Amino acid sequence: MKVHHFARGFWEVQEQPFLTLGCKRLRPLAPKLPITRDICDDTTNQNKILGVSITQPFDLKSFIRPETGRRKIESSDDHKRVSAQVETNPGGTRWNPTQEQIGLLEMLYRGGMRTPNAQQIEKITEQLAKYGKIEGKNVFYWFQNHKARERQKQKRSSLGLIHCSRKPPSIIDTSSIPITAGDMGREDSPGKRKCRPWTFECLEMDKKYCKEEEDRTLKLFPLHPEGR
Amino acid sequence: MKVHHFARGFWEVQEQPFLTLGCKRLRPLAPKLPITRDICDDTTNQNKILGVSITQPFDLKSFIRPETGRRKIESSDDHKRVSAQVETNPGGTRWNPTQEQIGLLEMLYRGGMRTPNAQQIEKITEQLAKYGKIEGKNVFYWFQNHKARERQKQKRSSLGLIHCSRKPPSIIDTSSIPITAGDMGREDSPGKRKCRPWTFECLEMDKKYCKEEEDRTLKLFPLHPEGR
DNA sequence: GCAAATTAATGATTTATTCAAG
DNA sequence: CTTGAATAAATCATTAATTTGC
Numbered sequence: 341m342k343v344h345h346f347a348r349g350f351w352e353v354q355e356q357p358f359l360t361l362g363c364k365r366l367r368p369l370a371p372k373l374p375i376t377r378d379i380c381d382d383t384t385n386q387n388k389i390l391g392v393s394i395t396q397p398f399d400l401k402s403f404i405r406p407e408t409g410r411r412k413i414e415s416s417d418d419h420k421r422v423s424a425q426v427e428t429n430p431g432g433t434r435w436n437p438t439q440e441q442i443g444l445l446e447m448l449y450r451g452g453m454r455t456p457n458a459q460q461i462e463k464i465t466e467q468l469a470k471y472g473k474i475e476g477k478n479v480f481y482w483f484q485n486h487k488a489r490e491r492q493k494q495k496r497s498s499l500g501l502i503h504c505s506r507k508p509p510s511i512i513d514t515s516s517i518p519i520t521a522g523d524m525g526r527e528d529s530p531g532k533r534k535c536r537p538w539t540f541e542c543l544e545m546d547k548k549y550c551k552e553e554e555d556r557t558l559k560l561f562p563l564h565p566e567g568r
Numbered sequence: 569m570k571v572h573h574f575a576r577g578f579w580e581v582q583e584q585p586f587l588t589l590g591c592k593r594l595r596p597l598a599p600k601l602p603i604t605r606d607i608c609d610d611t612t613n614q615n616k617i618l619g620v621s622i623t624q625p626f627d628l629k630s631f632i633r634p635e636t637g638r639r640k641i642e643s644s645d646d647h648k649r650v651s652a653q654v655e656t657n658p659g660g661t662r663w664n665p666t667q668e669q670i671g672l673l674e675m676l677y678r679g680g681m682r683t684p685n686a687q688q689i690e691k692i693t694e695q696l697a698k699y700g701k702i703e704g705k706n707v708f709y710w711f712q713n714h715k716a717r718e719r720q721k722q723k724r725s726s727l728g729l730i731h732c733s734r735k736p737p738s739i740i741d742t743s744s745i746p747i748t749a750g751d752m753g754r755e756d757s758p759g760k761r762k763c764r765p766w767t768f769e770c771l772e773m774d775k776k777y778c779k780e781e782e783d784r785t786l787k788l789f790p791l792h793p794e795g796r
Numbered sequence: 797g798c799a800a801a802t803t804a805a806t807g808a809t810t811t812a813t814t815c816a817a818g
Numbered sequence: 819c820t821t822g823a824a825t826a827a828a829t830c831a832t833t834a835a836t837t838t839g840c
Contacts, residue, residue, distance in 0.1 A: 434817065434822050455810080481823060488811070489821080662807050662832065683825080709808060716826070717806080 435478040440471035445482055454487055456480075663706040668699035673710055682715055684708075 437445075444467065448456075456464060456479070465476045665673075672695065676684075684692060684707065693704045 436818090436822085478822080482821095484811085485821065485823085488813090491811085664807090664833075706807080710806095712826085713806065713808085716828095719826085 435474060435481075436472075437474070437478070437482070438472040441468045441474060444468060444471075445479070445486070449483070449486055453483070455483060663702060664700075665702070665706070665710070666700035669696045669702060672696060672699075673707070673714070677711070677714055681711070683711060 445464075448464065453460070461476045461479045464479050465474055468474045468479065673692075676692065681688070686704075689704045689707045692707050693702055696702045696707065
């Protein structure tokens with residue numbers, strides 16, 4: 341295997357004091373539920389010990405500079421959450437999308453967007469923030485989940501119909517969806533097809549930001565390139 | 569809007585010492601287990617069609633403010649990348665860990681760390697940056713991959729040995745590695761064991777940063793909470 | 797010896813699953 | 819039961835050690 345035996349030499353190099361053993365455990369324990377996840381991966385902890393909302397949502401602003409504390413308690417500029425929406429982030433739980441947000445997201449989805457890149461997420465988040473609290477990761481997750489669930493819905497659907505007709509399992513998806521208009525770019529199904537531009541005014545401005553050129557590399561999160 | 573401009577603080581911090589000694593990455597090679605690769609994982613794909621490297625690397629510094637675009641194309645600036653080292657981020661491709669980095673990461677892994685949270689990643693990255701260019705996402709990915717691959721290695725191994733002896737698949741792997749001391753926290757093998765504190769001096773400073781409180785929520789990436 | 801070709805290792809992404817809030 | 823959130827598995831892609839032909 342790798343076995344980079346940097347044998348000697350390596351440890352000496354350490355100008356830093358590392359090696360301190362026995363330090364405090366950052367993420368201790370916490371048994372997960374009854375489940376038996378095969379692997380151990382201690383990460384299962386999460387004792388939400390401190391009653392305080394530990395699960396602060398991810399905050400890009402702060403992640404860069406931890407010391408910026410930030411209690412997003414945010415009495416928040418209470419722009420009236422227009423929508424009879426919640427999202428007041430009471431204890432700081434999960435994102436609770438507003439109707440407008442969902443609507444816009446679905447529009448983008450139908451427009452063909454599947455895995456927006458960092459820049460797009462940034463823009464979308466900005467826009468959606470007008471309708472309620474939201475963060476980039478929420479947008480990211482929404483697309484991930486929506487895509488996955490549409491996919492399985494289709495699969496299920498096609499499976500249910502499979503015995504009705506001899507449909508090759510290839511294009512499963514598409515068929516069933518009753519998408520209305522502008523439904524071009526289908527899923528990223530096997531028969532992948534280059535999606536057409538999903539629309540969203542804010543994203544039109546890309547040029548403004550991407551002066552360089554396409555700049556296909558910007559990414560908000562490490563886990564989703566803009567496509568490959 | 570929010571437009572996080574996280575001032576260029578954190579990421580820039582990386583002073584550029586790099587050039588970590590001439591030690592090269594020992595590199596792959598090495599017989600993996602002669603075992604039969606399980607099905608998938610063919611990895612042999614790669615129709616590297618376009619010669620050009622489209623895949624621009626991710627650049628956190630720029631993702632915040634797109635305008636810092638950057639064309640890593642670099643139309644082959646001829647100067648020879650002198651450094652015997654890699655990681656000069658020549659065309660700016662993927663992270664090429666130095667031995668020290670790998671060594672430290674493995675130490676942390678053996679110490680029990682599996683899915684560091686944002687803060688930890690931040691710290692680790694900071695430390696590892698002393699030995700070569702590196703970004704938070706690299707650390708994140710490293711743990712993901714390492715964990716997954718250790719897991720499959722074990723699985724493969726246990727499967728291969730299963731008929732030889734009734735050995736619990738627990739400690740297979742490592743054997744080969746001649747790591748010296750402090751090797752506690754075993755893998756995340758089935759026989760889950762609460763890993764002991766992986767050590768890393770830098771993580772001791774947590775207090776300093778988490779002034780707020782534990783602030784167990786900071787996340788670097790949306791995809792890895794500190795546990796659930 | 798050296799460079800193109802091979803290939804194992806592994807960095808980076810995407811997709812599938814699972815967990816859990818509401 | 820729906821779906822936001824997170825993790826694990828599967829994939830894809832690039833790199834460098836090794837192999838091969840000269």
